[in-house]
Amino acid sequence: MTRLFNDPTEFADEMIDGFVAANHLQVRRVSGGVVRSTRSTPDSVAVVIGGGSGHYPAFGGLVGQGLAHGAAMGNLFASPSAGQVYSVATAANNGGGVLLSYGNYAGDVLHFTQAQEKLRNEGVDCRTVTVTDDIASASIAEKHKRRGIAGDLTVFKAAAAASEAGYSIDDVERVAILANERTRSIGVAFTGCTLPGADTPLFTVPEGRMAVGMGIHGEPGLRETDVPSADGLADLLVGELLAELPDGIGQADGQRVGVILNGLGSVKYEELFVVYKRVAALLEEAGLTVVDPEVGELVTSFDMAGVSLTLFWLDDELETFWRAPADTPAYRKGSVGAAEQMDEAEMHDSVATAAVVEPGSPESQAAAVTALAAIEAVLAVIEENADELGRIDAVAGDGDHGVGMQRGARAAAAAARDAQAKGAGVETLLVSAADAWADRAGGTSGALWGVMLRALAGEVGDTAAPTAESVSAGVTAARTGIQSFGKAEVGDKTMVDAIVPFTDTLAAEVATGKGLTAAWSTAADAATAAARETADLLPRMGRARPHAEKSLGTPDAGAHSFALIVQSIAVVLTAEKGETE
Amino acid sequence: MTRLFNDPTEFADEMIDGFVAANHLQVRRVSGGVVRSTRSTPDSVAVVIGGGSGHYPAFGGLVGQGLAHGAAMGNLFASPSAGQVYSVATAANNGGGVLLSYGNYAGDVLHFTQAQEKLRNEGVDCRTVTVTDDIASASIAEKHKRRGIAGDLTVFKAAAAASEAGYSIDDVERVAILANERTRSIGVAFTGCTLPGADTPLFTVPEGRMAVGMGIHGEPGLRETDVPSADGLADLLVGELLAELPDGIGQADGQRVGVILNGLGSVKYEELFVVYKRVAALLEEAGLTVVDPEVGELVTSFDMAGVSLTLFWLDDELETFWRAPADTPAYRKGSVGAAEQMDEAEMHDSVATAAVVEPGSPESQAAAVTALAAIEAVLAVIEENADELGRIDAVAGDGDHGVGMQRGARAAAAAARDAQAKGAGVETLLVSAADAWADRAGGTSGALWGVMLRALAGEVGDTAAPTAESVSAGVTAARTGIQSFGKAEVGDKTMVDAIVPFTDTLAAEVATGKGLTAAWSTAADAATAAARETADLLPRMGRARPHAEKSLGTPDAGAHSFALIVQSIAVVLTAEKGETE
Incomplete structure (x- = not known):
């Protein structure tokens, strides 16, 4: 068992700090993970790896001469966020394109793919080779569904050595694909x-x-x-x-x-x-x-x-x-050429930028105060229930839901406070919260909450005061977003089981002319009932969760936390508006 | 817990074989452990380390360029035998003298010191620096009694780097002493x-x-x-x-x-x-x-x-x-110069020699047959009781007594069979058995049984038929040998508690004119009674055994195995001689 930690939610960050302190000749800290602290050949391909923490030397321990140029290091057993991957890849980029390589897990695929899109939008030639070496995880006919385990190393090493040999991005990608095969x-x-x-x-x-x-x-x-x-x-x-x-x-x-x-x-x-x-x-x-x-x-x-x-x-x-x-912190072989350390001046973290906030309209600023109160309430309910969420998630999942939600909600609240203090409208405030949540929480739930908050933000805007209709439209957009993102259906024992009745009820109540507060409360009750019912379901196929049958009788952690969150917001709305009808 | 093994008594050997197979570019197998498979500078000081197995990378994983020249690898948690240390040091010797360095544990000190004497007798300039870094194991005033733990590495590395730098044995020793301080x-x-x-x-x-x-x-x-x-x-x-x-x-x-x-x-x-x-x-x-x-x-x-x-x-x-x-299998740092692999021809194991047996007199050959039967009986009783001996030893010790005795007795029996087949007299047969036991068993008990069998051998000779008097004198010599070797007294809850009454009774019975078989049986009963009484004693101070109080109610494993052994010999003597008085 793991005995030595301080605050479990800070474990991954403290681990990275200690790791870098012990290995600064080879790696340096950037937002989202580590990159080499030695100079790479200009215009060579950057091999960027990553995944959840807890697998050392994967992934940070494999960064250094002859191996990876950077590693995005997620929270424990949770994929790094798209923002982390993007940040590390940007810092690692030598101008010769970026190869992303990682073990084939759903959360990692979601986030690395988002990061790849962002890099490509910026003109970076970015390719991806996911590692699928675990022959026990799917048949050979479905090799693309296989998970990546210790074979990560062979693919990373082949790709990185090809880059060191001066191969182009096309050839590095070819070598990585062949190595994986x-x-x-x-x-x-x-x-x-x-x-x-x-x-x-x-x-x-x-x-x-x-x-x-x-x-x-x-x-x-x-x-x-x-x-x-x-x-x-x-x-x-x-x-x-x-x-x-x-x-x-x-x-x-x-x-x-x-x-x-x-x-x-x-x-x-x-x-x-x-x-x-x-x-x-x-x-x-x-x-x-x-x-x-x-x-x-x-x-x-x-x-x-x-x-x-x-x-x-x-x-x-x-x-x-x-x-x-x-020559990396955890993998050394043969004699590499003498490493040239980067200058202090070169060691900037290229994507650490402070957000500039455009002030919203007075109406939207007022709504932002309510939105911040709602986010504070969400944080409070998550803090209170984090252990319970972890416990529920451990029954059939990887047990990281409590910590992930805690990290996400804390980061979202901090970002929202900052945005509110700078006069943000409600859209800007929610977007800040969305990005902070996804970035800090990582994992699948972090990505989903980021998607939901962004979708909601887009419907309420920074100008007009939000209405019951615009909020309901935002919630519907959020539902659409996570269904297209995560591909889950009602009955799969996921968060979708709670969000679908919530959205349907909210829309129906608003359509009958109810005010937002009353409609939200009714919808929240529907979400709570639906979350409870997930206890009778088996988890969705393909989630690669162990002992699925053991989860009968335990609700889905994601559905449960969704219900807790919308209930906590109902309380805020009631208190703020004093509506009781 | 350790789950993956075949025969536990073969674990250490199989481990070394697998280790060498995986790391042959850096190490090669010799009797007793491993040495570098790369060429060292002629006339440089050889740094030879070692200890019990189970501490990887200590000790074999630390052999290679820039670190140790050889490692004597004992059985699990048992010191290597003097023969192992001697063998590894001889293979590692580059002509510039040998520095032995190891953690300060009683068994290791016994065996490494014996090996040092043997090397010095052959003209090798051999020095020793024991590592005493564990500040919790004795006060600063008694630093020489402190145990060696992870600080082994700093001492080994300083000494080895000094050797690589061309330092003489005097200076390598000085550096190692300073590093330990x-x-x-x-x-x-x-x-x-x-x-x-x-x-x-x-x-x-x-x-x-x-x-x-x-x-x-x-x-x-x-x-x-x-x-x-x-x-x-x-x-x-x-x-x-x-x-x-x-x-x-x-x-x-x-x-x-x-x-x-x-x-x-x-x-x-x-x-x-x-x-x-x-x-x-x-x-x-x-x-x-x-x-x-x-x-x-x-x-x-x-x-x-x-x-x-x-x-x-x-x-x-x-x-x-x-x-x-x-550049060693488990510790790599910086860039060493390109390693020159040794030729196959150089990779001979310099001390693997077949024993030449001088035939004994007919009387002594006849006695050797009885001695072999006795050793076979010892092996049988040890095989039967090995698990029990391990269990008893684990109560207050390191739990290796069963495996150690098994390895020792098996090797002794094999050597005795070989000697008997070659016409050895009883002294030669017992010496072969003694050396094989000490060499294969390692640890403290291996050393003690080696000393006892050699002492006995010296008294019975290869010429005359052994008599009750000569056997009794041999047993007394054995007792003197182990007391001066191990420094234990009666009442310390060690093997000495059984051997002292055994020797005294045997001598007294023989003095009254009893035949060997009858005298031996009476003495064996005294040993059994005394071994049983060790259950009421606390272990000897300074044996560094944990939870000493827990051992109350459990006999000492060494005393218990001694009693089992002399009883099994009594049965053989009775059967051979048919004496019953």
């Missing part, structure tokens, strides 16, 4: 980690049993077996990987493979070496030539007890890149 | 590890509590507290270390310190970075300049949950050596 992993799990501040592990596997193919956040795997001997585990891992050769690879004598035997956190080096002894023998028996094996902790999940094996099927070009030197 | 560490523990095949952890700390100053094998510490926040832990660790500055160090502004924040196994990188953030701030507040901090897993104890902080108080020379490049 040639990389296959499979993992096993014995126990899950316990996140900072949580009381219980993210997931459990019965004592003496092993979950084959389980993901690094506890995503469901293939099957459960008794814990085998070290040799037995090697047989299983090698057997699974040799049963699925990449296209165009014959298992010919002398075929070269890079190998990663990865410990997830508390399976220690000695055990890994005992397993590796047998892995090496089996690969030799299969006629394969092992190139530069890595046995250690390359992608962890805090102190999760688990192991994965990765095979990287090399050709001449990939072998050169796999063997190439690298 | 300038290195201070303190650790905390939350839980202990569970060794391969064991059912229970080596030690436990109550949930929510932290043992301050506890050693890496669970040796007792200073006090127990609640688990603090990450900042609180940093305050504690830094505070303790700044309260004990090395001689000659003023805490002047700009004083330079190397820093190691070490995770013991399952306190993970993210937690370490959060703690390090505060450590760095505190050191800066104290006016200290941090040089090349290391935050990670440098000395582990399988998956023990614990943390230690090391400060290395630098002068110009030590700073140069701390900053110097290194």
Whole structure:
């Protein structure tokens, strides 16, 4: 379990600060993560990686000469926000285009894709290669749905070494795609980690049993077996990987493979070496030539007890890149050329800009005061319920909902206070809050709340006083936004189960001529009832949540927090307006 | 807990094989451990380190350019045998003398000192610097009694960099002594590890509590507290270390310190970075300049949950050596010169020699058959009771007694069979068994059984048939040997509690004219009774065993195994001789 932390909501930030303090010769802090503190070749391709924190050395530990140029570092087990990815990519950009590469998880895809769009809109040639090495997470026919685990490293390293070799963005992308096609992993799990501040592990596997193919956040795997001997585990891992050769690879004598035997956190080096002894023998028996094996902790999940094996099927070009030197905080190999440190002057954080606020109309400024009061109420209810939200989310999810909502609401409130103090209208205030929420919370829920607040803001504007109709239209736009963003339907046991009845009720009440306060309260009650009903549903397919059946009887954390939020706003509206009808 | 293993008694060997397979560019296997697979400068000082296995990267992971030349790798948590240390040192020797350096534990001191004597007898200029960095393990007045923990690394690295810089053995020794004087560490523990095949952890700390100053094998510490926040832990660790500055160090502004924040196994990188953030701030507040901090897993104890902080108080020379490049399997820094791999021909294991056996007299050969039968009986009784011995030992010790005795007895039996097949007399057979036992078992019990069997062998000879008198004299010599070796007295709850009454009874019975078989049986019963009585004793002071009081009610494992062994021999003697009086 994780024992050492201060405020759990600050854990990721403090971790990054400590990491940079210990490794300033290789990395420096920028908004959203870290980039190299050494100079890169001008006009070379920047390889920008990232993902949730809690997987060290992924992702910040892999930044440095010969490996990544920057890493967007999200909150614990939550994807970085689009703003973080954009910020890191902008700071890492050497003028030769940006390759984004990351493990294939829904939240990461959402945020990195948004960031890619923003970079492209600014004229940056940005490409993306998601890593899909985990053969247990989908069939070969659906390789694009596979998750990325320890095979991240082979793809990042091949792409980065190609960049160091002077390859163009087209060729770096080609190499990364090929590396991903040639990389296959499979993992096993014995126990899950316990996140900072949580009381219980993210997931459990019965004592003496092993979950084959389980993901690094506890995503469901293939099957459960008794814990085998070290040799037995090697047989299983090698057997699974040799049963699925990449296209165009014959298992010919002398075929070269890079190998990663990865410990997830508390399976220690000695055990890994005992397993590796047998892995090496089996690969030799299969006629394969092992190139530069890595046995250690390359992608962890805090102190999760688990192991994965990765095979990287090399050709001449990939072998050169796999063997190439690298010097990062957590991955060093061979001798890189002497690193030139950047000057202090170069180490600015290129995207840290203070927002300029255009004052709103007096009517809109007045509405902004109410909107700020509503956001303060939202923050209060989230603070009060954060532990409960985490607990509910841990039943079937990754347990980060409480912390994510807390970080998002705190940041949104701070931004809204600042905007209000500068005379913002309600649209500007809500947009500030939206961006701050998405940026600080990260993860899927952060993205969704950012989308919702922005959609609402667009309907209420900075000029006229908001009306029941404009607010209702804003809420409908918010619903449309998150449905197109997250692709969930009613009945999937997601936040959508609460927002749909809320929006429908609000619109219907407003249509009958009700005032905003009364209509909102009725709609909030509908949301609360609907959130409660999610307890009887099974989670949506494809959310890659473990032990879905265990969540029966527990409401969805996102639907529950949505209901809490709209109820807290109802209280503010009632108090402000004194409406009672 | 350790889950992945095959035969627990083979764990350490399989681990070394897998380790070497994964890291052959840097290390190669020799008897007893590993040495560099790259060429070292001729006539440079060889820095040879070592200790029990289970602490990776200590010790094999620290062998390579810029760091150690060789590592003697003992069984799990058991010191390497003198034979292992000698073998590794001989293979590592470049002709410029050998510096032995290791953490200050009783078993290691015994074996490394024996090896040093053997090397010196062969004309090798051999020096020793034991590492004593753990400030919680004894007062400053008794610094020489302190244990070595993560500060091993600073001493090894300073000595090795001095060797790379062309320093003579005198100067390498001086640097190592200074580095040890300038290195201070303190650790905390939350839980202990569970060794391969064991059912229970080596030690436990109550949930929510932290043992301050506890050693890496669970040796007792200073006090127990609640688990603090990450900042609180940093305050504690830094505070303790700044309260004990090395001689000659003023805490002047700009004083330079190397820093190691070490995770013991399952306190993970993210937690370490959060703690390090505060450590760095505190050191800066104290006016200290941090040089090349290391935050990670440098000395582990399988998956023990614990943390230690090391400060290395630098002068110009030590700073140069701390900053110097290194390239080992687990520790890489800067850019070393291109490594020249050794040729296959150079990679011979210089001390692997087959024993030549001089045949004994017919009488002694006949006695050797009986001795072999006795050793086979010893092996059988150890195999049968190995789990029980491990369980008893874990109550107050490090739980390795069962595995150690098993490895020793198996090796002794194999060596004795070989000697007997070659016509050895009983002395030669017992000497072969003694050396094999000490070499394979390692640890303190391995050394003691080696000493006892050799002493016995010396009295019975290869010529005459052994008599009751000569056997009794041999047993008395064995007792004298282990008492002078281990310095234990009756009542210390050690093996001595059983061997003393055994020897006294045997001598008394033989003096009354009893035959060997009858005398031995009576003596064995005395040993059994005495071993049973150790259950009421507290362990000897200074054995550094945790939770000594917990061992009340449990016999000493060494005394218990001694009694089992002499009883099993009594059965053989009775069967062979048919004596019954």
